Each structure stands twice: as C-alpha cells, then as structure tokens.
Amino acid sequence: MFKYLPHTHQDIDEMLKTIGVDSIDDLFAEIPDELKQCEIDIPSSHSELELREHFKKVAGMNEPLIPFMGAGAYDHYTPSIIPYLTERQEFMTAYTPYQPEVSQGTLQYIFEYQSMICQLTGMHVSNASMYDGATATAEAMFMAAGVRKKKRVLISATVNPNVVEVVKTYAHYRGIDIVVVDEKDGATDFDDMKNKLDGDTAGMIVQNPNVYGVIEDFEGYSDTLKEQKALFIMNHDPSTLTHLKTPAEHGVDIAIGEAQSLGVPLSFGGPYIGYMATTKKLMRKMPGRICGVTEDVDGKRAYVLTLQAREQHIRREKANSNICSNQSLMALFVTIYMATMGKKGVYEAQQISYNHAHYLHDMLLKLPQFEKAFDKPFFKEFTLKTTLDVEKMNRALREKGYLGPLSQARFDENKEGLVTFAVTEKRTKAQMDELIRTLGEL
Amino acid sequence: MSVYYGQLIFEKSQEGRKGYTLPKSPIKHYELNDKYKRADCPQLPEVSEFDVVRHYTNVSFKNHGIEKGFYPLGSCTMKYNPKINLEVSSHENFTTLHPYQPVETVQGVLKIYHETQKMLSEISGLSKYSLNPFAGAHGEHVGLMIIKAYHESRGDHKRKKIIVPDSAHGTNPASASVSGFEVVEVKSNESDGTVNIPDLKEVLDDEVAGIMLTNPNTIGMFEKDILEISRLVHEAGGLLYYDGANLNPLLGIARPGDMGFDITHINLHKTFSTPHGGGGPGSGPVGVTKELEPFLPAPVVRKAGDLYLIDGKGKRSIGQISHFLGNIGVVIKAYAYLLTNGKERMKEIAKMSTLNANYVKDALKSVYKLPVDKVCKHEFVFDGLKDESIDVRTLDIAKRLLDFDIHPPTVYFPLLFKETMMVEPTENESKQTLDAFIDAMLKVAKEAKEDPEILKNAPYSTPVRRLDEAQAARKPRVKYKDLLEE
Numbered sequence: 022m023f024k025y026l027p028h029t030h031q032d033i034d035e036m037l038k039t040i041g042v043d044s045i046d047d048l049f050a051e052i053p054d055e056l057k058q059c060e061i062d063i064p065s066s067h068s069e070l071e072l073r074e075h076f077k078k079v080a081g082m083n084e085p086l087i088p089f090m091g092a093g094a095y096d097h098y099t100p101s102i103i104p105y106l107t108e109r110q111e112f113m114t115a116y117t118p119y120q121p122e123v124s125q126g127t128l129q130y131i132f133e134y135q136s137m138i139c140q141l142t143g144m145h146v147s148n149a150s151m152y153d154g155a156t157a158t159a160e161a162m163f164m165a166a167g168v169r170k171k172k173r174v175l176i177s178a179t180v181n182p183n184v185v186e187v188v189k190t191y192a193h194y195r196g197i198d199i200v201v202v203d204e205k206d207g208a209t210d211f212d213d214m215k216n217k218l219d220g221d222t223a224g225m226i227v228q229n230p231n232v233y234g235v236i237e238d239f240e241g242y243s244d245t246l247k248e249q250k251a252l253f254i255m256n257h258d259p260s261t262l263t264h265l266k267t268p269a270e271h272g273v274d275i276a277i278g279e280a281q282s283l284g285v286p287l288s289f290g291g292p293y294i295g296y297m298a299t300t301k302k303l304m305r306k307m308p309g310r311i312c313g314v315t316e317d318v319d320g321k322r323a324y325v326l327t328l329q330a331r332e333q334h335i336r337r338e339k340a341n342s343n344i345c346s347n348q349s350l351m352a353l354f355v356t357i358y359m360a361t362m363g364k365k366g367v368y369e370a371q372q373i374s375y376n377h378a379h380y381l382h383d384m385l386l387k388l389p390q391f392e393k394a395f396d397k398p399f400f401k402e403f404t405l406k407t408t409l410d411v412e413k414m415n416r417a418l419r420e421k422g423y424l425g426p427l428s429q430a431r432f433d434e435n436k437e438g439l440v441t442f443a444v445t446e447k448r449t450k451a452q453m454d455e456l457i458r459t460l461g462e463l
Numbered sequence: 464m465s466v467y468y469g470q471l472i473f474e475k476s477q478e479g480r481k482g483y484t485l486p487k488s489p490i491k492h493y494e495l496n497d498k499y500k501r502a503d504c505p506q507l508p509e510v511s512e513f514d515v516v517r518h519y520t521n522v523s524f525k526n527h528g529i530e531k532g533f534y535p536l537g538s539c540t541m542k543y544n545p546k547i548n549l550e551v552s553s554h555e556n557f558t559t560l561h562p563y564q565p566v567e568t569v570q571g572v573l574k575i576y577h578e579t580q581k582m583l584s585e586i587s588g589l590s591k592y593s594l595n596p597f598a599g600a601h602g603e604h605v606g607l608m609i610i611k612a613y614h615e616s617r618g619d620h621k622r623k624k625i626i627v628p629d630s631a632h633g634t635n636p637a638s639a640s641v642s643g644f645e646v647v648e649v650k651s652n653e654s655d656g657t658v659n660i661p662d663l664k665e666v667l668d669d670e671v672a673g674i675m676l677t678n679p680n681t682i683g684m685f686e687k688d689i690l691e692i693s694r695l696v697h698e699a700g701g702l703l704y705y706d707g708a709n710l711n712p713l714l715g716i717a718r719p720g721d722m723g724f725d726i727t728h729i730n731l732h733k734t735f736s737t738p739h740g741g742g743g744p745g746s747g748p749v750g751v752t753k754e755l756e757p758f759l760p761a762p763v764v765r766k767a768g769d770l771y772l773i774d775g776k777g778k779r780s781i782g783q784i785s786h787f788l789g790n791i792g793v794v795i796k797a798y799a800y801l802l803t804n805g806k807e808r809m810k811e812i813a814k815m816s817t818l819n820a821n822y823v824k825d826a827l828k829s830v831y832k833l834p835v836d837k838v839c840k841h842e843f844v845f846d847g848l849k850d851e852s853i854d855v856r857t858l859d860i861a862k863r864l865l866d867f868d869i870h871p872p873t874v875y876f877p878l879l880f881k882e883t884m885m886v887e888p889t890e891n892e893s894k895q896t897l898d899a900f901i902d903a904m905l906k907v908a909k910e911a912k913e914d915p916e917i918l919k920n921a922p923y924s925t926p927v928r929r930l931d932e933a934q935a936a937r938k939p940r941v942k943y944k945d946l947l948e949e
Contacts, residue, residue: 023808025543026815027893036822036894040838045814048821048838049716051687056717063582066805069547075802080556082571088561093786096561100483102516104553110530111523114544117742119873121932122865122925126526127741130519133472136943140505146941149742152597155786163641183786190760190782194608195643236499266501279786289572290562290787291597292744304939310742314946315935318920322469323927327935334633334876338646343600343637350740353519360472361515364507366483372492373485379493398496419568424561431563450489 023066086424089381089456091234091402091443093154093181094290095282097260097370098447100361103284107353117346121325122317127349128324131312134356141262142276143269144298148309149326149347150355154279155184157295158226158256159191160308160342161275164299165224165252166197167341168306173198173221177209179231180256182432188226197223207235207395207404215245224252224274230261233429234378234402234441235395243272252303258282259296261400263368264375268298275299275307283367284358285351294351304328308342373446374401381444381453388461394439402443404429409463411440417459423452468521473943475518476508482515506944525926526741527870533892533900535823537842537873537885538632538681540711540733545803548736548796557795562787566772572791573771576764579798580748586809587710587727588720589750593759595789599708602728602747603638603675608781609726609751609758610673610702611642616758616779622672622700626663630656630682630877632706635675644672655835656682656879658692667695673702678722679709681877681885683820683839693723702726707747710734711889712817712840715809725752735797746793760784815890816841819897823888826901830908834880841889845872847882848908855911857882859918863910866924867903 022028028036033045042048049057067075088096107113111126118124118131131149138147151157162174174192176185178201185201192199202225203213209227218225225246230236239255246253252274257265260282268276281293299307305328313327330336334345359367378401385391385405394404407414415425426443429436444453510518527534534541560569580592596602607625614622624647625639636646647666652659657680674696678686686692696703705724711734713719719727731737732745739745751759761776761783776782804812817840824833824843831845847857861871861884873885888897910917922928940946 023804023811025545025804025891026808026811027891028815028818032894033818036818040818040821040825042838045818048814048817048840051685051838052717053687053690056690056721059588059715059718059721061585061715061806061809063585063806063809064802066807067802069803072547072551072799072802076551076554076799079571079574080551080554082574083556083560084564084568085556085559086561086564086568090561090563092563094562096559098485100512102512106516106519106523108549109520109523110528111526112528113738113740114528114530114541115526115741116534116536116539116541116739116870120527120861120865120871121930122862122922122927123527123870124525124741125926126522126524129471129522129525132941133943135941136471136473137505137507139942139944140507143501146939152601152743153786156597156601156784181786183783186761186776186783187786190608190784191641193782194611195641238498262501263505264495264501265499270501286558287561288558289560289564289569289791291785291790292792293786304941311939311941313935314940315931317927317931318929319927321927323930325930325932325935327932327939327941330936336637337633338627338636338640340637340640343604343634343641345600345634345637346598346743346745348597348740348744349742350738351744353741356472357515357519360508360510360518361482361512362507363480363482363509364476364504365481365509366485367507368504369485373488373490375495376488376490376493380490398499400495415565419565424564427563446485446488449486 086419087422087452088424089442090424090427092427093279094287095443095445096287096447097282097284097445099284099286102361103354103357106357107350112353113350118326125324128312130353130356132324134352135312137356137359138296138298141259142298143267144276145301146304147296147298148307148311150352151295151297151309152348153293153295154256155187157277157297158184159188161254161277161297162188162192162226163341164275164306164308165254168252168303169223169250171221171223172196173200174224175200175202175214175217175222176226177202178204179209180226180228181232184256207233207397208237218249218251220249222249222251224254226254226256228256230258230400230402233395233404234399235397236265236400239271260371263371274303280355283355285354292348292351294348294355309344310347370446374444377448377453378403378444381442384457390460401445402441404439404441406438407440414460414463417463418456421455421459423456471943472508472510472518475510475514478509480509480511482510482512532868533896534870535872535886535888536870537887538708540887540889542736542889543891544736544738545800548799551799552792552795570771573764575795575798577766577771579794582801583729583748583750586714587729587750588718589727590753591756591759592748592750594748594794595760595785596728596747596749597785597790598743598745599728599730599747600634600638602749603634604642605749605760605784606704606726606728607638607642607644609755612758612781613702613755614672621670624671626666626671626674628658630680630879631675631677632708635706651879655684655837656680657684657686660688660691663692663695667699669700671699671701673704675704675706677706677709679712679840682835682844683842684835684837685840689722708733712813714813716813725755731793731797736800737793737796744790744793746790762788812890819888819890819892823886823897823901827904830905842885842887844880845884846880848911853911853915855915855918857884860907862929863907863918863921864903865922869900869903
C-alpha cells in the first residue's frame with residue numbers, strides 16, 4: 022500500500038467478491054496481451070524527504086535575477102494574502118462550476134473578475150479568462166473572422182512578435198490570412214494600415230503599450246476600420262489601464278491582453294492569464310465562459326455560467342472556438358490582487374512604475390552610450406538605442422544579479438542596438454542607480 | 464450564511480479604505496500627458512486587507528472541493544492533489560524567474576521540463592513531448608495542427624477530414640473544426656460504445672487526415688479492436704490522435720504509442736494530480752512519434768551534453784502556440800507527483816482506479832440502469848434508474864446527491880444515452896468512502912420511488928438551491944455595474 026492508495030488486502034478481497042472476479046488482473050482481460058508487455062523506465066518512488074532534497078537541488082540550479090526586462094512578463098508586487106487565499110482547497114481543488122449550487126464560490130469570483138476587467142477596459146462584457154495574452158489574441162482573431170465571415174486579418178508590426186507568431190500559427194491552419202501592417206517611428210503606420218485595409222478584412226489587431234513600450238495614438242483608427250466593417254482589436258496591458266485611455270474610449274470591438282501584470286508572479290512564463298472583453302453587440306460571439314447573475318428558487322441571488330449555447334460542448338463541430346476551460350484560479354489571483362490593492366493601490370503601483378521608468382529613462386539618456394530610439398510617450402517600458410554590445414551589457418548586469426533589457430534583435434536582426442527596459446514599482450532607486458553606474462562604466 | 468457575507472466585494476467597499484502598503488518612493492512624480500489619459504477612474508473596491516481575507520474565505524465556503532467530499536466526476540479524474548507538490552513548486556527559485564532569463568540561470572526549471580517530457584514518453588510510448596499546451600483542448604488543437612502540417616509537408620492537400628466517434632468529448636469535433644478540418648462522425652457499437660469497425664471502414668478514404676479516439680472510451684470501455692483500428696487508419700494514410708483524458712487506468716498497463724497512436728495529449732490536471740483550480744490552469748502536453756517530432760510547437764527544450772537549451776522555431780514546426788513555455792508551474796507539480804509515485808506505483812494507480820469503478824458499478828447495478836454491463840476501466844456510465852416507471856431524471860438524482868455532501872457524477876455526457884450519469888471514483892478513494900457513496904445512491908433511489916418530489920425540489924442544504932438558468936441567458940447581467948443599473 023502507499024500513502025495515496027488506501028486499499029487494504031481485506032478491502033480488495035471484498036471488492037473483488039462484489040465484482041465477481043478472482044483478481045484485479047481479470048479486470049484487464051480484454052486488453053490484448055501484446056499491448057500489456059510494457060515496462061516503464063521512470064525513476065523510482067521518492068519518499069517525501071527524498072523529494073524535498075531533490076527539489077532543493079533542482080531549485081538551486083536556478084538563479085533568479087532582478088528583472089529590468091518586461092517583454093510580456095512584468096515583475097509587479099504580489100500581496101501575501103493572494104497565495105494564501107488562492108491555495109484554499111475550496112478554490113484550488115474544485116472542478117469547473119458545472120453544478121452551480123455547490124460552485125457559487127468559483128462563480129462569484131468569476132463574476133467579480135469580469136466586473137473588474139470591465140472597469141479597467143470600459144468594455145461591456147468580459148469572459149471568465151483565457152490561457153494567456155497570446156492565445157487570447159488568436160481567439161480574438163478567430164472571433165473577428167467568424168463574426169465578419171472573412172478570412173483576412175491585419176496585425177500591427179508593433180505587436181509583440183511572439184503574440185504575432187501565435188496568431189499566425191492559429192490562422193494558418195484555419196485558412197485565415199494574416200497581413201502585417203508596417204511600423205513607423207516605433208508605432209503602427211496608420212497610412213500603411215489604410216492601404217492594406219479592404220472590404221475583405223475582418224479586423225485589425227494592435228497592441229498598447231506596444232512591443233517598444235510606446236503608448237500609441239489610435240486617433241482615427243476606429244472610424245477608418247468601421248468604414249470597411251473591420252473589427253478593431255486591441256491587446257492592452259490591463260495594469261496600465263488605471264491611467265491610459267480605455268479600449269472602449271478608443272472605439273475597440275474586442276479587447277484582449279495578458280493579465281499577468283495584475284499581481285501574478287513571473288513563474289518562468291506560466292501559469293498566466295489572458296483576458297478578453299467585448300461590446301454588448303458581440304457578447305454572444307465571444308468564446309469562453311461567461312458568468313451571469315440569476316436567482317434560485319427561493320429568490321436568492323446566485324451566479325451561473327450563461328450564454329452556453331455558444332460553447333463547444335453544445336455546438337461541437339460548429340463551434341468557433343474549442344476553449345472549454347478558463348484560467349480560473351489565475352482569475353481569482355487577479356481578482357484578489359485588484360481587491361487588495363483596490364482603487365487607489367492599483368493606480369499607485371502603476372504611477373510608481375511610471376515614475377521609476379521615466380527616471381531610469383532620463384538618467385540613461387545622460388550617458389553617452391544611450392540615445393532615444395523614438396520620440397514617443399511610454400509607460401513602464403521604454404526602448405533606447407545603444408552603442409554598447411548588448412551581450413556584454415547584459416553579462417555585466419547579470420554579474421550584479423540583474424536581468425538586463427530585452428534586445429529587440431531577439432525578434433529582428435535588423436534591430437541590433439535597440440534595447441527595451443521595463444521598470445515596475447518593485448525596482449528601487451538603489452537598484453536603478455546601480456544599473457546606471459554599471460552601464461556607465463562599460 | 465448571512466446576507467452581508469454573501470455580498471460582492473464591491474458591495475463591501477468604503478471610500479478611503481485600503482488593503483495594501485507600498486514603499487515610499489524617493490523618485491519625483493512624472494505626469495502622463497492628458498491626451499493619453501482615460502476620462503474616469505476604474506471603480507475597483509476599497510477594502511481593508513482583513514475585509515479581503517474574510518470575504519474570499521466566505522466565498523470559498525460556497526464551493527465543494529475534493530478535500531471536503533467525494534467528487535466522482537466522470538472524465539475529470541478528480542484525484543487528491545498532494546500538498547507536497549504545492550510546497551515544492553512554490554519555491555521562489557521557480558516563482559521569481561523571468562521567462563527570458565539566460566538558459567544558464569534556469570537550468571533547474573529546464574531540467575524539470577526535460578525530465579517530465581521523458582517520463583511522459585516512457586509512460587505513453589511516444590517519442591517526444593511538448594509541454595507548452597495549456598489545457599487538454601489546447602493539446603487537441605495543437606495535435607490537429609500537427610496532423611495537418613504532416614500531410615501538407617508530404618504535398619497531400621486533399622486530407623480535410625477528421626473522424627470522431629459520436630461518444631467523443633465535445634472538444635474533439637470543436638478542435639478539429641478550429642484546425643480547419645471537416646468532422647466525420649462515426650457511430651459507436653450499441654453494445655459497448657466502442658468503434659464500429661464496418662462503419663469506420665465505410666468512412667476511411669484518401670481524404671481522411673486522421674481519427675481522434677479516447678481509450679478507454681467515454682463509457683469506460685477499452686477499445687479492444689484498437690490494433691485493427693490503427694491498422695485500418697494507417698493503411699488509409701491517416702494518423703491516430705489519442706485524447707488522454709482517460710489515460711489513468713492504463714498507466715503501466717498499456718501504452719497509446721504501442722497501440723499505434725501517432726499523437727497524444729495528456730491532461731496533467733487529471734492523470735498526474737495537479738489541481739483543477741475551478742477550471743484551470745491545467746496543462747495538456749502533446750506527444751508524437753519520432754517521425755512527427757519536427758512538427759512540435761516552438762519553443763522546444765532539449766539537452767545538449769550537460770546543458771538544457773531552448774530552441775526557436777524549426778523549419779517544419781507548426782509554430783508557436785503559447786507566449787512562453789506553457790504552464791510550467793503546473794508541470795512542476797506533475798513532476799513531483801511522478802517522482803513520488805515512481806515506476807513502482809504506475810500499475811497500482813491503474814489497477815486501483817479500475818477496481819474502484821467496477822466495485823461501485825456492480826454494487827449499484829441492481830438499482831441503476833447499466834447500459835453496458837461489462838468490466839469497465841476507471842469509469843462507467845449509468846442511464847438513470849433501472850425502474851423506468853419512476854418519474855425522476857438524472858438531473859434530480861444529481862441535485863439530491865448534493866445534500867449528501869457528494870459532488871454528483873458527470874451528467875448527460877456522453878450523448879449515447881438519455882439519462883447518462885458518468886461515475887469516476889479514482890484510486891485515492893477508500894472502500895469506506897465508496898460504500899458511503901453507494902449508500903447515498905441507494906437512499907436517493909429509494910426516495911425516488913417513495914416520494915419523487917423530494918428529488919425534484921433538491922437540493923436543500925446547499926449555499927443556493929436550484930437556479931433559474933434561463934433568466935441568466937435571457938437577460939444577461941454579467942458585471943456588478945449591470946446590477947447597479949437595475
């Protein structure tokens with residue numbers, strides 16, 4: 022017997038008697054013998070002490086660095102109560118809320134999450150969350166193509182290239198054309214979009230702040246896209262929506278993005294959480310789960326998954342998305358983050374990030390090794406041109422325990438010398454000054 | 464629960480209240496240009512830290528979790544989620560890593576990724592895994608893209624069809640459709656829900672790209688003709704996709720790879736004990752045969768000498784399907800589970816989950832209608848009460864079970880029967896727990912006969928009672944603001 026397997030010999034004997042067979046092996050009789058000859062070569066069972074020791078060793082092979090990099094993953098502060106609360110078994114070990122009478126906990130926090138996402142984005146309705154920001158963007162692309170029944174979607178060159186890659190992968194196999202709209206001075210080239218936009222275009226995807234950290238100006242986008250009946254899709258860092266114009270104010274039809282920046286730990290890239298929100302008009306076209314309010318037979322307020330006629334388990338091969346879960350526990354994470362930080366705290370954390378990023382930006386520009394890449398506004402992430410060898414720079418920073426900026430050459434070799442720094446409220450003045458000093462000495 | 468405790472967090476907000484502290488910053492204030500500012504301020508709650516803790520603690524009380532009571536939800540494999548997995552995965556040397564750290568600084572987490580890949584290969588008999596897919600449905604989507612890429616790479620562009628049995632999970636046809644395939648449904652044998660071979664032969668032609676199968680199938684029956692199926696599909700030039708939702712009873716017994724499957728996904732949140740989290744985050748690694756390795760999604764983790772590396776997109780890769788390397792935090796927990804159980808335990812997991820399912824099935828089949836009266840694997844299906852003169856539905860039985868602190872089985876799936884109840888007890892449950900479930904099921908059946916109204920009005924003891932689901936859809940109120948506007 023084993024700690025996870027409770028059966029005693031007596032239990033097994035009694036159970037076999039009820040079933041009416043002599044041995045457990047009899048329960049596998051229909052499996053062809055030639056298939057049953059498998060030997061599995063994996064490590065031997067570890068006791069708890071051995072497992073802890075092993076993990077100590079493996080964890081020791083990692084060396085966490087203090088990041089001055091973002092690129093889709095931001096090092097914001099996580100209040101201590103979040104892991105404490107999200108690890109409650111009632112949340113962590115529950116399944117999807119298919120029996121609403123005993124899932125009001127999950128359903129209520131999803132409803133609160135949707136409410137908060139709508140507050141940030143200004144949109145009418147949010148779904149219960151998606152895998153990550155990149156797949157949420159791809160799902161928005163599917164949604165636009167489905168709504169407009171067209172097979173061509175534009176995407177700005179200033180969208181994070183990894184997000185573009187995911188969108189392209191999804192699109193290719195579905196037979197949808199993705200057309201990249203050029204960039205100009207670190208922002209989407211509006212004229213190029215107008216040139217590429219036609220009556221066969223289902224939508225246009227932009228990102229704000231974009232891959233360089235630039236806050237783009239979307240003046241005229243909504244109207245221009247409407248003329249061709251193309252949907253306006255915006256991937257927006259939700260944390261910066263404490264300050265920035267909302268997707269709704271930009272006239273966006275589908276807002277998506279990566280909500281990791283709302284208190285979710287970096288965790289080497291996952292689990293994170295994508296969000297998606299849309300207008301009242303498109304509500305019934307949105308993929309994923311949606312939680313709504315209703316009443317029980319006693320007239321008590323209750324929450325339930327709703328508008329399920331859209332979903333894969335009902336529409337099967339006619340579904341426009343195969344999504345059948347959300348990142349529920351991560352939605353709870355984000356919800357508790359926004360509740361704890363609250364109206365003032367989410368704003369304050371972002372304002373400090375904004376201040377610190379601008380301080381670092383201004384100080385680096387005083388060094389001869391750096392100059393402006395674009396003359397554009399930014400939030401907590403910014404791009405500079407450097408004469409330094411990027412590899413050498415990041416090695417020097419690593420020796421001090423820092424993860425240096427993102428080299429844009431990672432995505433495009435023509436962008437050698439463009440580096441993108443990210444600064445959050447967690448980066449102290451001392452850390453920034455040390456970074457400046459280190460780079461100044463190179 | 465009092466009305467106050469049942470409120471939304473927004474309804475507890477008091478202007479000026481705070482639940483956080485941030486360090487005082489010595490840096491001066493920079494002002495964002497008005498042109499880029501939003502007009503209003505997002506109305507988030509203003510509550511104290513203690514308010515938040517009490518609120519979500521009370522919210523949690525309205526959920527049934529597996530640590531509270533039995534959760535025999537078919538096809539979902541509601542195992543115990545070991546605490547040690549949570550402990551080891553919460554180490555800050557995992558949680559504070561930026562995904563773009565240089566590989567030399569993330570060797571530990573890459574080692575876990577790589578060793579988990581290898582263990583999944585061993586267990587399933589496939590050559591290589593990508594752990595990037597975020598969920599089972601995501602794995603299906605990725606697997607089907609691989610099928611498409613494979614045929615396209617051979618210049619075979621006419622293969623547009625994917626065969627899916629009518630007993631399949633709803634995600635199967637949906638995944639095929641979003642991957643640009645046409646879905647061809649094949650009927651199952653009425654006797655046991657397995658694939659009907661003559662029917663299969665009928666639909667196999669040179670337009671078939673592949674077939675998606677769950678084995679054991681959704682009524683818990685092993686596809687005994689799997690080798691024949693695999694031969695037929697391969698002869699027709701198609702590939703076999705294995706939906707790993709039901710892998711649990713085959714651990715250490717038989718491997719999908721040996722059955723002839725070319726592609727699999729495995730649900731780490733089912734078979735390998737990572738928490739379901741109320742609907743995610745999960746993880747749905749995709750494994751392939753040697754021939755299909757080049758098509759796996761990017762980025763790819765590999766070992767060169769003593770160093771673990773991350774490769775970008777290869778020439779034949781389907782491309783990127785996630786921003787980074789998937790739900791690595793989930794993978795770490797599954798890795799811990801695999802090491803804890805080790806090779807010694809795989810077969811026992813399969814055996815005990817199968818023993819438990821058959822025990823419950825045979826203990827109840829005199830009262831509940833068993834449409835397929837055969838040895839099952841880890842799960843089985845009832846089709847309502849045996850006495851069909853009793854006027855209660857499966858839904859009523861499910862709702863009444865809630866009053867016994869038991870989460871009901873999966874209901875109305877698969878679609879093969881009218882009053883389906885799909886029961887999966889998992890290997891972690893003791894005979895005593897199963898006996899308590901059997902007693903509850905018998906009691907409910909007795910109530911159904913004596914006074915069906917008891918069931919029709921159930922549940923009675925849950926945080927809320929039966930809901931008006933039609934109202935929610937007719938008049939969607941999907942955020943707090945919608946409630947204020949009434």
